Amino acid sequence: MENLLELENYFYQNYTKRQKNNIDEYDIPEWPKPLSDKIYSGIIGEVVDFLSNYTEAGKEALLLNFITLFGNYVGKKAWLEVGGDKHYPNLFTILVGSSSTGRKGSSWNIVKKLWSLIDEHFILNNVKNGASSGEGIVYHVRDEILKWDSKKGEYVVVDPGVKDKRMLIFEPEFAEVLRVMKRDGNTLSALLRNAWDGNEVLETLTKNNPVRATFPHISIIGHITFEELKKELTQIEKFNGFANRFLWVCTRRGELLPNPPLLPQEELGKLAQKIKEECLENMPQGLIIKDKEAEGMWAELYKELITERENMEGDTVALINRGEAHILRLSLIYALLDRSSVIKTSHIESAKEIWEYCENSVKFIFGGMSNKYASFEEKILEALREKGPLSQSEIIKLFDNRLNAKQLEKILKKLSERKLITSDTIPTVGRPKKVWKLYN
Structure with a gap:
């Protein structure tokens, strides 16, 4: 035993010495570098710059809240295709920051106020929280439910279902979602993976009350602290494809505003109207493709992403190995915000930089x-x-x-x-x- 301890001590001392030398x-x-000004061009720049005057929330948090909400609002009206699979503009975005200084909640609240002036009905009816089971999520976007009426000899509608299949899940305590997923038999993880993939059908297979939802469009905005995320995200969820469907975004306080001015409703209303007129009205629909220049850029970027990942190992790879899909979805959203029927190089460049911020967030968070x-x-x-x-x-x-x-x-x-x-x-x-x- 003494010889074993001496051997362990020898290796430890030599390991420590190598650490010092290298x-x-x-x-x-380090903390991810701030996004460049080009990310905030066009209407996105106007939104983020305006809202930043009235909140301490960081620009990255405001941006990701806005484009995630926008992507859910678009629904399945527009998409791109990769190898026969359709990718819709639904994002799963988690803001990760300290409990007291991350300003995660502030970033959502002010974006929600803006969107309430665009479509209050959507905010009141399509934004849900409290995701605790796969069955619960399917229920909120369920099809009509029929039951056999033996007296009439026919099926009758007992539940009209939900016509609008868009749902934005807002989880200010995303740690609770991760805790719920650890319970035996919980179907939340599998269902969310299918929802991100844009599956045409989500359903529960419970014997007594099966529920089915066709063509749902589900997005997520969640908040969590660094400590909670590292504690609650299991190795299983890191490696089974759940975690890499999310954009993990480091967020912290922006400018200090000890006495923030009141949000001017008239100016906010004008901005909401501009979003309606310049983005939402006559927005391209159907299949969105890349133009020739964007195709060439994407071919090079795709190779770069694959090569970079091949030289990495450990948890980080598992958490970022869906980067290509995230960049394409972000490119689609940027194209739609420009009311462009094609994805251009500028859209891919913006999407790439946002993804790099998220990738660097993963490296920062899970390094300890x-x-x-x-x-x-x-x-x-x-x-x-x-x-x-x-x-x-x-x-x-x-x-x-x-x-x-x-x-x-x-x-x-x-x-x-x-x-x-x-x-x-x-x-x-x-x-x-x-x-x-x-x-x-």
Whole structure:
């Protein structure tokens, strides 16, 4: 036993030594870079810029709420095809942020207010929450239910069903949905996977009360904290295709507004009317295809995505390996917002950048975070203020090499989340070196 302990200690010491020697090669993810201005062109830019004046919610959160809601509102009127499969503009979007500073709820509330002026009936009747079972979801978009009437000798309608098959599931406590899915026999995971796929039929196979929904169009907006997500998302859901149907979006407070101005209803109404006139009226319907330039761009991007994923391993791959489909759906939404009957290169470029933000969110979230290193954080900030940009090995030396790579990762990621530091690369004779500096 003593020899075994000595052997374990030997390997641990050598592993720690290798970590110290190679700390600059250890890739610590930072908070995803903000989306560029080109993402906010056209009507999307007008919406996000206007709403940002009246909320502390981040721009990315406002954007994703808006396009997810828009995609659900469109329904199955427009689609694109890949290998015979139809992709509709329904997105599953989860905003992930700290409970007190993420401003997840604020981002949804203000977008909902805008959309209420576009179509209040839709907001009141098509937005649902409390998803706890597959049966419950199907019920809200159910077909009419017939039962045999032995006296009349015919089937009679006992439930008229739901004519409008669009449903936006809003879950401010998405952690509860993940907890519910762990129960034996719960059908929620499988049904949501089928709903994202755009299956023509969703149904429950319960013996006594079978329910069926044809041509449903289901989208999701959910909110969850970093800690809850990592705790409640099981390995099964990571690898069975459930998690990679979602856009995971890191979100945090935007501008500080201690005394936010009142949302001007007249201006909000004008913006709602503009969305109606410039996006929703005479919107293209049916099959949306890529133009020739977009086809060429997509061919190169597709190869790039596949190659990049082949060089990755672990949980991250499982969570992002549906990137091609997400980019195409986002491209479709951008085309529809432009009232374009074809997907153009600009639409793919915007979709690609949004996806990269979501992909980087996944890398940031599932790399681990911690709040246990407050004193270390302050020392790093102080050193950056005094000395300027520092490499990861130089930061380690601030603590006499008492930190290992994993601990350093947690500290730097937390500082990055709080907009206190950012990373940069500087050229060297060999491989470029990553350094960390104060956030401008």
